[in-house]
Amino acid sequence: MIIEAYPSDDLIVKKKNREKNLTDYLLLEKKIKKKNNIFKKKKKIRIENIIKEYIDSSKKRIRIQKLARKEGKIYINKGPRILFVIRTKGINGIDPKSKKILKLLRLNNVHAGVFLKINKSILKILQYIEPYVAYGYPSIKNVRSLIMKKGFLKLGSRGHYNKISIANDVLIEQRFKKIGISCTEDLVKEIYECGPYFKFTNNLLWPFQLRSPKKGFGKKGKKKSVIEKGVFGNWEYSINFLIEKMI
Incomplete structure (x- = not known):
């Protein structure tokens, strides 16, 4: 007598579920691929528009300068809007007030760096803690390098932040979608031009932890100001050389 073996109901249900899960997964993968392609196209258009804006603004500035020269006038360009501040000294020999200021500026470690908006109060604060910091006006190239190479985002609630590397633009879109970034x-662009959401975006960036500069800080080192060929103080536009050494 031959007995034919039929699959049980459980096996049939499991097989159907597997097939359904596979089709769902393939559909989801297709949707994600489509979404990524749309995002890439949007990103490409956005980058092209930003580059065009930079080129147009530089052309406009050159044109105004030429017109001013013809009329015998002097065109004064808008000065820098942001500073990049690097802590150059550890905790030894720092007075309590300076320690508190460094903590408020989020400069908790040696070689930590932050962006700050230029205003009277910030310049006054920097004068007080000048022996412990180096600061100046970063170029757009170095702002980009810092964000892309050393940038980390804060994710989570206050007191329980997670440090997440800026690995791709999807993370940036998720975090800053509300403000159009x-x-x-x-x-x-928002950081360099000190836009309306500078404070919000800057606070969501983790302080940049830089490395020691190549070949050190020179013979006079941290004890002398930049005027005396040392490190601390206002580097102005020369801060870009220091940033490039420390990235």
Whole structure:
């Protein structure tokens, strides 16, 4: 007598579930791929628009300078809007007030760096803690390098932040979607031009932890100011050389 073996109901249900899960997964993968392609196209258009804006603004500035020269006038360009501040000294020999200021500026470690908006109060604070910091006006190239190479975002609630690397533009879009920032170039533009959401974006960036500069700080080192060929103080536009050494 031959007995035919039929699959049980459980096996049939499991097989159907597997097939359904596979089709769902393939559909989801297709949707994600489509979404990524749309995002890439949008990002490309956005970057092209930002580059066009920079080129147009530089052309406009050159044109105004030429007109001013013809009329015998002097065109004064708008000065820098942000500072990049690097802590150059550890905790030894720092008075309590300076320690508190460094903590408020989020400069808790040696070689930590932050962006700050230029105003009277910030310049006054920096004068007080000048022996412990180096600061100056970063170029757009170095703002981009800092964000892309050393940038970390804060994720989570206050007191329980997670340090997440800025690995891709999807993370930036998720975090800054409300204020219209969708890619790295948008974030760079907002920081460099000190836009209306500078405070919000800057607070969500973790302080940049830089390395010791190549070949050190020179013979006079941290004890002398930049005027005396040392380190601390206002480097102005020369801070870009120091940033490039420390990235």
